[in-house]
Structures are given as structure tokens and as C-alpha cells.
Amino acid sequence: MALLSLQNISKSYTEGSTTVQALKQASLEVAAGELVAIIGPSGSGKSTLLSIAGALLQPTEGTVTINGQDLGNLSPKKLASFRLHELGFILQTSNLIPYLNVLDQLLLVKKMDSRVTKADKAHAKQLLTELGLSDKFKKMPNELSGGERQRVAIARAFMNNSTVILADEPTASLDSKRAFEVVQLLAKEAKERQKAAIMVTHDERMLPLCDHVYRMEDGVLTKEA
């Protein structure tokens, strides 16, 4: 069964008198353990789709179901808690908190919910180790390279055992070698932890690492592979 399912999603932005149809009847399903790529030119609606999948934006039409829960039925207050527990975000850049060290970045996610337990600490350390950051626990974001920072962001996205991982151009600021490594790790973690992951990317070279590829063109989503 698909952990994430978008059915016939449409989204239009109204700015003054003009209406932009950013998404037209987009449908997408991601099963556990899969990494799905969405590729397409700038302005085609990829971020919009990801925001809707991430409960940050309401679709004009269509339904979003995550782990069996229809997001349309949740109050705004419930949505924040839903994001905390079911969704992991990996954003383009600068999405680490500048004054927290690597370990605290992960523990922050737990703090938002309740207290940090010993098990949480161990879990965070294990995630960071899996992502090759075992010697960086106490480093601050500005002491890390771009690739390391994105790996921390990946670890953070997995910290709460979320069902769905959403990545919006996670490799935008990386050179291709680093980018490849980061996506590889993302695919590996999704597989091992049986999560549904979606990644928006510009970079065609990342596609072999993904289970399925969708192409976005002017708000229309088509499955390629």
C-alpha cells in the first residue's frame, strides 16, 4: 500500500486579477521504501506539489492521504503536530538552526514534542553515524561543508521516524560528487527504514538512484519510469 498518495491535485494561485494554474490534476503514489524523483523546469509547479504533500499548502482540488490519514480532515493546529510526527523535510539550503550543534539539530525535533530521552540521543547518534557524520556531533553548521549540512538535514528528517520524507532540491547547493553521495544516502535510508521519500531535483544525473521518476511540465505531472 502507498504511504503517500496524491489524487487529482489541482492548485491555482490568485494574485489580483490573474490566476495561475500551478498544478493540474496531478496524481502520485509513493510506497514504503521508495525514493521518487520529480524533475522539471523552474516554475513548473514542483515546489507547489511538495508543499501540498507536506501539509504546508491546501490544494484547490484533490485529496492527500498520508499513512491512511486524509489531510483535508485536519485542523491547522493538528497539521503542525501531523508534520512533526509524520513528515520529514529536507530543504534546499540554510535550513539548519545556526546556533545548534549537529546533535542538537536532531534533538530539537524531539524537544518540539516532549523531552529528549537517552534512546532519542542514541537514535540521533546512530542516524548521524549512518550518514558518515560520527565525528561531527558537536560541530556547528558553519563549521560544516555544504554536503555535510545536507546530510545533517537528512538525518533530521528521519529523526522522528516520519512516514514520509520530502526533499525540495536537496542538492541545489552541492557539486555533483557531493550531490550524488547525498541522494545515495537518502535512497538508502528510505529503503532501510521503509519510508516514502519524494525528491524534487533539477539534476538528471540523480535519476538512476530513484525508484520512480515523474516529470512536471506546466503543472502537469507524468510518470516517466
Next chain:
Amino acid sequence: MFLAFKELKHAKLRYAMMTAIIVLIAWLVFILSGLGNGLSTLSAATLKNINAEYVVYEETAGATFAKSILSEDIMEDLKKQKDIEDVAAFGASTISVGKTTSKDADDKEDVALIGLEPDAFVMPTVIEGEKLSLSNKKGVVINDTLKKAGYKIGDKLHVSNSNLKVEVIGFVKGETFNHLPAMFAVPETWRSYQYAAPGSDNGLKKPVQAFFLKAPNLEPEKLDKSIDDIETVTKSKAVNGMPGYTAENGTIMMMLAFCIVISAFIIAVFFYVITMQKTQQFGVMKAIGASNGFIARAIVAQVAILSVVGILIGILLTYATALVFPEGMPFNLDPVLVTTYAIVLLIIALLSSIISVRQIVKIDPLTALGRVE
């Protein structure tokens, strides 16, 4: 607290400067409050010390001693009232005294001459020497601050512009009136100064300025009706009627209010700007799943930490400054007052963080997914 502390540690300089501003404001507030307290003590300590509930003035005097003149005969009428437990006649004048007849201002001291019956219930305790007595009408007890001017028991003092002479027989402590050290004398001695000019007593028998009443259950309106030409006011109204008291207090209170308003503004603006700068960061946290409350708590905690630290340092500085103030300065730190203003400042600081909290609520987590334009 977690976020609050981590960030304070990270941006030390920024928050240290903010704390410094709070310290300076708190310092100023506490100094002003000490000064205000000191001035009002000087102005009316004797009155404040008096254990009476009400003061009776002449009806037309507007509750000021200098304008009031009543006959001591009224005392009998007052004593007959069932709600009144005790009555004391009172009169005060500002005089200059000196050990010699020299006209040189340096040889003289300004004092408040206060006429009281030796056995009056409002008579302060003599800490050294003898009490007033009707058998020695020239004897006076004076405030112990006059020791600094070299006055001691047995000194004969000349009263300027009068042929009155008095003798120091004892000392009292902490008694000031109209900003001047008090000198207590029997009513007759006081009268011989105050009503020396013929006719200045309005033809009244045994004139005094006011009566203090020990009467916890008194209804002042009823009393005013039952005796002609008097006005009865509470003691605090009498204190406010002291010359300059309201004006002085008003000035200090206004400065305090300004300080507190300014601190509210500075804190509000500082945290508002910081919050605006961190919009992207808070957007990321919200996208990850932070609730408004989680982020708001971090900001309020920061304001609380900075304010508490700032106010505490301010208090320490104030007590340190009090040590170096010249002795005669009317500066009197009251721990109750200091605590009150500390709490007021803290509450104001916390309230001013509401603006930032409102800003946080407005932040859309969508800002985290920066659109590539």
C-alpha cells in the same frame, strides 16, 4: 529554554548589549525610586511616623499646616467624640537656630520647630537625653542629624529673628519635616515664635495648627458636621498636603513612568527586529513541525532571562552607587520598593515580547521552502 539558552550563548555580543540596556534602565529606575523615597522621607518623615489615622485642620486651610489655625479649646470637643481614642495638638514652623547670635548663615541651621504636648501620643521616643516637660519650657529635643552640626545636649540655641532661646535636652531619630530636621518643643514655646506678632493668632485662645486623631473607626464627614469650621482628612492626604510633596513625588513618578515605558519600547523593538530577522529560521522550524507555542516560549524565555539578569545587575549597581553617594543626599532604598519596581520592569518586559510572539504566529511555514525565483 533549550533554544533560548543555546541562542543566547551563540550570539553573546548581541544579547549582552541588550542586557546592558536593561541594566542601565533598571539602574536608573532604582536610583530614581531611592531618590523619590529619600525626598519624601525628608519631606514628611515626622508625619509618616505618626501613629494617627486622621488630621483635623481649619476648614479653609486646604489640609496644609501653615494655613491652618485652630483653638486648642476644640481639643475638649474632639475628646468627647466616641470614635476618637486620643487627640494631640500640633503646630510647626520653619526656623533658623544658631549657637551664637551671629548672622552668618554658616553658623545657623534651618530646622522645623514642632510644638507638641510632652505626653502627646504622637510624641516620638527620645533616644538620648531627656523628654520634653512642661516644667522646662525652653527645653527642646532635636533630630540626631543635627549632631553633625555640632549640637549636643545642654547647648543653648538662639532662634533667628526672635528673642526666643531654647536648650537642647534630648535627641530623636529619623524625624524630618518639610525637608528639615525636626525640633520638638512644648506648644507654648512654639506659639511664642509662631504667633509673636500681635494679632497673628486671629484672637484665638491657645492657637494650634492641627490635631492628630487616634481614631481607627472615625467617620470624618460626621465629625466635620458636629464641630464648626474644621476639616478632617486622612493622614495620607495630610502627607500629600506637605509643601512640595506632591510636586516632588509627581516629578519622580513621571520620570519612573517614562523609564518603564522606554524600556518596554526598547525591548519590544529589539526582539521584534530579531524575530523578523529569523523569519526564515522560524519558518523552517514550523515546517519541521514546531508549534507556535514552542517558538513563542523560546522568545519569552529569552526576554525573561535577559530581563532577570539585567534587573539583578541593576539592583547590585544601585546598592553599590548608594555606597558612594554623599551622606547628606536624600537617597533611601526601600527593599519593598526595589522589589516592586523589579517586578514591574519584568512584567513590562514580558508584555513587550507579545509583539514578537504575534509576529511568530503570522510566519507561514511555507517560507521555508524557498521558491527558486
